[in-house]
Amino acid sequence: MGNDGSGANMRTGNDLELVHLTKRYGDTVAVRDINHVFAPASYVCLLGPSGCGKSSTLRMIAGHESVSEGSILLDKSDISAMPPARRGTAMMFQNYALFPHLNVRDNVAFSLRMKGVDREARHKRANELLALVHMTQFADRLPAQLSGGQQQRVALARALITEPKVLLLDEPLSALDPFLRIQMRAELKRLQRELGIIFIHVTHGQDEALALADEVVVMNNAVIEQAGPPREVWGAPKTEFVARFMGGHNVISFNGGKVAVRADEVRLAETGVPAVLTSVEYQGATVAVSARTEAGEEIFAILPEDAYFKSPKSPGEGVTLAWDEGRMHRLLA
Numbered sequence: 001m002g003n004d005g006s007g008a009n010m011r012t013g014n015d016l017e018l019v020h021l022t023k024r025y026g027d028t029v030a031v032r033d034i035n036h037v038f039a040p041a042s043y044v045c046l047l048g049p050s051g052c053g054k055s056s057t058l059r060m061i062a063g064h065e066s067v068s069e070g071s072i073l074l075d076k077s078d079i080s081a082m083p084p085a086r087r088g089t090a091m092m093f094q095n096y097a098l099f100p101h102l103n104v105r106d107n108v109a110f111s112l113r114m115k116g117v118d119r120e121a122r123h124k125r126a127n128e129l130l131a132l133v134h135m136t137q138f139a140d141r142l143p144a145q146l147s148g149g150q151q152q153r154v155a156l157a158r159a160l161i162t163e164p165k166v167l168l169l170d171e172p173l174s175a176l177d178p179f180l181r182i183q184m185r186a187e188l189k190r191l192q193r194e195l196g197i198i199f200i201h202v203t204h205g206q207d208e209a210l211a212l213a214d215e216v217v218v219m220n221n222a223v224i225e226q227a228g229p230p231r232e233v234w235g236a237p238k239t240e241f242v243a244r245f246m247g248g249h250n251v252i253s254f255n256g257g258k259v260a261v262r263a264d265e266v267r268l269a270e271t272g273v274p275a276v277l278t279s280v281e282y283q284g285a286t287v288a289v290s291a292r293t294e295a296g297e298e299i300f301a302i303l304p305e306d307a308y309f310k311s312p313k314s315p316g317e318g319v320t321l322a323w324d325e326g327r328m329h330r331l332l333a
């Protein structure tokens, strides 16, 4: 899987560009002057805390929300004033929004019916899309007769039948149980690779973004705080916000500034920073411990199981924390 950012295939030449994109709702600025280029055929995850502007960005690209300022260019042409159906984008909603009275095939074929495509041609195309999402055998069922995961496959087929250049997914996995979520995310990745189009996937889940994305875009307070391949955003966060939000890092005061240190780079050692252990969590292959330094900073460490159990400690005991200074990573803000 292309989780190192190198796997984007380049079958189509469509890129999507946001230029000085701004969204205001009255006095609230939901998206502030964003500039970004989504590479052709890339899987992009849009990540950030609640209210940071993810959905507003997605909805502007889809055309479900007007643009306050700036523009959206798909393949170099400005789509920002076009109606949703003419943009070359399609959106899959969190609740799937299937028509309850139409069977699966007719749900998938719906947009072709609106375009006046004849019954035989639209059924043929719907059947092809159902095969793509492995739902052929359910074509005659109603949505209520399907599981959540199956409904989602239908919703995907329905969005893809318009042959979009960009598929927009608003928290597509959040309604699924954890097992199905992992299965469906592999399925989304497969589809994106097979189709070679841009997927923009809004998620609250850092793990989900790291697992899926060719590019992770982290938003905060209506702007893009950092964007890049997952290993870069996770491994080299530019700001304290990104380091804390992506997780796995300590943010520590050092020489008048702040640095990030990966939790898996912190060790219990003979010499280093004295601290008192505050918690120990056994995780299987690793043990997560957290300790408070004399300066009052809470530092957490992910230790290999065998290293921890050579000399196990309990909360309240004194420990010494160490890490390589060369692995400290200075934060800009």
Ligand SMILES: Nc1ncnc2c1ncn2[C@@H]1O[C@H](COP(=O)(O)OP(=O)(O)OP(=O)(O)O)[C@@H](O)[C@H]1O
Pocket: 025, 028, 029, 030, 048, 049, 050, 051, 052, 053, 054, 055, 056, 057
């Ligand atoms: N229709 C609206 N009218 C007024 N304010 C809105 C509207 N939609 C969103 N907002 C505000 O714009 C800001 C960004 O909202 P948006 O839904 O884009 O965030 P989000 O990152 O998708 O959040 P969440 O993860 O909770 O869905 C928030 O402050 C929100 O309250």
